[in-house]
Amino acid sequence: DAKTTQPTSMDCAEGRAANLPCNHSTISGNEYVYWYRQIHSQGPQYIIHGLKNNETNEMASLIITEDRKSSTLILPHATLRDTAVYYCIVRVLDFGNEKLTFGTGTRLTIIP
Amino acid sequence: DAGVTQSPTHLIKTRGQQVTLRCSPKSGHDTVSWYQQALGQGPQFIFQYYEEEERQRGNFPDRFSGHQFPNYSSELNVNALLLGDSALYLCASRRWTGQQETQYFGPGTRLLVL
Numbered sequence: 001d002a003k004t005t006q007p008t009s010m011d012c013a014e015g016r017a018a019n020l021p022c023n024h025s026t027i028s029g030n031e032y033v034y035w036y037r038q039i040h041s042q043g044p045q046y047i048i049h050g051l052k053n054n055e056t057n058e059m060a061s062l063i064i065t066e067d068r069k070s071s072t073l074i075l076p077h078a079t080l081r082d083t084a085v086y087y088c089i090v091r092v093l094d095f096g097n098e099k100l101t102f103g104t105g106t107r108l109t110i111i112p
Numbered sequence: 113d114a115g116v117t118q119s120p121t122h123l124i125k126t127r128g129q130q131v132t133l134r135c136s137p138k139s140g141h142d143t144v145s146w147y148q149q150a151l152g153q154g155p156q157f158i159f160q161y162y163e164e165e166e167r168q169r170g171n172f173p174d175r176f177s178g179h180q181f182p183n184y185s186s187e188l189n190v191n192a193l194l195l196g197d198s199a200l201y202l203c204a205s206r207r208w209t210g211q212q213e214t215q216y217f218g219p220g221t222r223l224l225v226l
Contacts, residue, residue, distance in 0.1 A: 034214075036217075041200070041220075041222075042219055042220070043116070043202050043204075043217035043218050043219045043220050044155065044202070044204075044217045045217070046214050046215070046216060046217075049214065087154060099145075099157040099160070099168060099170060100145075100147075100155070100157065100204075100215060101157070102147075102154030102155045102156070103154055104152075104153065104154055105154055
């Protein structure tokens with residue numbers, strides 16, 4: 001699976017949009033971009049995933065650049081409960097390849 | 113609809129002992145993966161079970177073994193515990209299909225080896 005690069009930490013004011021970037025310059029055409037987050041001492045929580053089109057769900061939006069070498073996760077109206085470590089992962093759909101390769105993620109702190 | 117559940121939540125063992133951790137997948141899921149997360153690190157893939165067989169394995173020694181039961185639940189066994197095995201152990205489940213199915217994680221078991 002392709003390697004991802006994320007900033008170590010970010011702050012965002014409560015109520016503002018949080019934009020978390022991720023670089024995946026070696027991504028292959030059949031690799032999806034996944035985002036998970038992990039609130040302190042809990043299991044990772046799935047947020048969203050996409051292949052090449054922008055995606056939106058009830059939690060967030062995912063913007064993938066046209067060349068697919070980077071993406072941005074957007075939390076439109078951040079709350080204190082969004083404070084967590086956010087992981088950007090790329091993985092190929094491959095029968096038998098279940099592995100999610102986590103990096104160290106971005107520690108997002110929402111400031112009151 | 114219950115999500116992924118794990119037991120116990122916390123566990124303390126001493127070096128050289130053996131431990132068994134348990135996981136029940138989300139309803140409708142038949143594939144279980146295990147991850148180890150050391151303090152301050154991202155989760156690391158241990159192995160994955162489907163149809164009661166280990167299908168894929170990460171870079172972990174043979175001291176780490178597992179099992180999947182006919183009801184899709186799973187166990188992770190670690191023998192000859194080392195201090196470095198202290199970590200949060202996470203279980204994730206999904207449905208085995210030909211589509212891009214999301215893995216959902218349980219709350220984890222925190223293991224402390226003294």
